[in-house]
Amino acid sequence: MTTTTATPIILPADWRDFLALTKPRVMTLVVFTGLCGMLAAPVAIDPVLGFTAILCIALGAGAAGALNQWYEADLDAKMKRTARRPLPAGRMDRQSALHFGVGLASFSVILMGLAANLLAAGILAVSILFYVLVYTVWLKRRTPQNIVIGGAAGAFPPLIGWAAATGHVATLPLLLFAIVFLWTPPHFWALALFMKSDYAAAGVPMLPVVSGERVTRTQIGLYTIPMAVAAIAPWALGLTGAVYGLVAAIATLVFAALALQVSLRTTGAKDAMRPEKRLFAWSVLYLFILFGAVVIDRWVFA
Ligand code: HEM
Numbered sequence: 001m002t003t004t005t006a007t008p009i010i011l012p013a014d015w016r017d018f019l020a021l022t023k024p025r026v027m028t029l030v031v032f033t034g035l036c037g038m039l040a041a042p043v044a045i046d047p048v049l050g051f052t053a054i055l056c057i058a059l060g061a062g063a064a065g066a067l068n069q070w071y072e073a074d075l076d077a078k079m080k081r082t083a084r085r086p087l088p089a090g091r092m093d094r095q096s097a098l099h100f101g102v103g104l105a106s107f108s109v110i111l112m113g114l115a116a117n118l119l120a121a122g123i124l125a126v127s128i129l130f131y132v133l134v135y136t137v138w139l140k141r142r143t144p145q146n147i148v149i150g151g152a153a154g155a156f157p158p159l160i161g162w163a164a165a166t167g168h169v170a171t172l173p174l175l176l177f178a179i180v181f182l183w184t185p186p187h188f189w190a191l192a193l194f195m196k197s198d199y200a201a202a203g204v205p206m207l208p209v210v211s212g213e214r215v216t217r218t219q220i221g222l223y224t225i226p227m228a229v230a231a232i233a234p235w236a237l238g239l240t241g242a243v244y245g246l247v248a249a250i251a252t253l254v255f256a257a258l259a260l261q262v263s264l265r266t267t268g269a270k271d272a273m274r275p276e277k278r279l280f281a282w283s284v285l286y287l288f289i290l291f292g293a294v295v296i297d298r299w300v301f302a
C-alpha cells in the first residue's frame with residue numbers, strides 16, 4: 001500500500017498579500033506618531049529628508065509586521081481574526097515573507113542612516129528587533145506580560161521622528177514614548193477581553209486567558225493612571241502650550257471614564273462587551289487626537 005503526503009498548495013501571492021504582511025491599518029497610527037514626533041521638534045526639517053524619514057518608519061514598521069507574520073503563521077492559523085492572512089491562508093510561502101521582511105527592514109534602516117542620521121537609524125533598528133525578537137519570538141508565547149514589555153517597540157516611533165529631525169533625544173519625545181508605552185496595556189487588554197476565546201484557542205497566554213477577566217479589568221484601570229499622568233506631563237512641564245493641555249485633559253478624561261467603566265464591570269458576556277469595544281475604539285482615536293494636538297499646538301498656536 002502506498003501513502004501520499006498532502007503537499008499544501010501555495011497560491012501565487014500578489015501585491016495585496018505583501019501589503020497585508022505589513023499590517024497597514026495598525027501601522028497608520030505608528031507612522032502618525034512618528035510624524036508627530038518629527039513635527040514636534042523645534043527645528044525646520046528639510047521636506048525631502050522629513051518625507052524620507054517617515055517613509056523609513058513606515059517601511060521599518062511594515063517589515064516588523066511581516067517578520068511577525070513569518071514567525072507566527074502557526075498561531076495566526078488558529079485564530080479567526082488572523083486565519084485569512086497570506087501565510088495561514090496559503091497564498092504565500094514562508095520564505096517569501098522572510099525575504100520580504102529582512103529586505104525591507106535592512107533597506108529602511110540603511111536609508112534612515114543615509115538620509116537622516118545614525119541615531120534615528122539605530123532606534124529604528126532597535127524597534128524592529130524589539131518587536132520581532134523580544135515580543136514575537138521571546139515573550140508572546142511565554143508570559144501575559146508580553147505586551148507590557150514587548151509593547152515598547154510600538155512606542156519608539158515618536159523618538160525616531162524627533163531624532164531624525166534633531167539628531168538627539170529630549171524630554172518631550174521621551175514623554176511621547178512613555179504615553180504610547182503606558183497606553184498599550186489598556187489598548188490591547190480591552191481588545192483581549194472580547195477576543196479571549198481566540199487567544200485561548202491558539203494557546204497564547206494573554207492576561208484574560210491566564211489570570212482571568214477580573215485581574216485584566218483591574219490592570220486596565222491601573223495602567224490608565226500613569227498613562228494619564230504621562231499624557232498631561234508635556235503641558236504640566238511647559239513643553240507644550242495650553243491648547244495641548246486642554247485637548248489632552250478632555251481626551252484623557254474620556255479615556256479614564258471608559259477605562260473605569262470597564263474596570264468596575266464584573267462580566268460582559270451577555271452584552272457583547274460593548275464598553276470594552278468602546279474603550280478599544282477610543283484608545284485608537286485617543287492617540288491620534290493627542291499626537292495631533294502636540295503638532296497643532298506647536299505649529300498653529302505657538
Ligand atoms: C504589543 C502591543 C500591541 C498589541 C498586542 C496590539 C494588538 C492589536 C490588535 C490585536 C488589534 C486588532 C486587530 C488588528 O487590526 O490586527 C489592534 C488594533 C490596532 N492597534 Fe494595536 N496593538 C499593540 C500596540 C499598538 C501600537 C503601539 C499602536 C500604534 C501606536 C497600535 C495601533 C493600533 C491600531 C491603529 C489598531 C486599529 C486597526 C484597525 O482599525 O483595524 N497598536 N492592536
Ligand SMILES: CC(C)=CCC/C(C)=C/CC/C(C)=C/COP(=O)(O)OP(=O)(O)O
Pocket residue numbers: 023026030057060061064068082124127128131153154156157
Ligand atoms: C517602527 C517600528 C518597527 C514599529 C513597530 C510597530 C509595532 C511594534 C507595533 C505594535 C503593534 C502591533 C501590530 C501589535 C500586534 O501584535 P501581535 O503580533 O500580537 O498581533 P497579531 O495577533 O495581529 O499578529
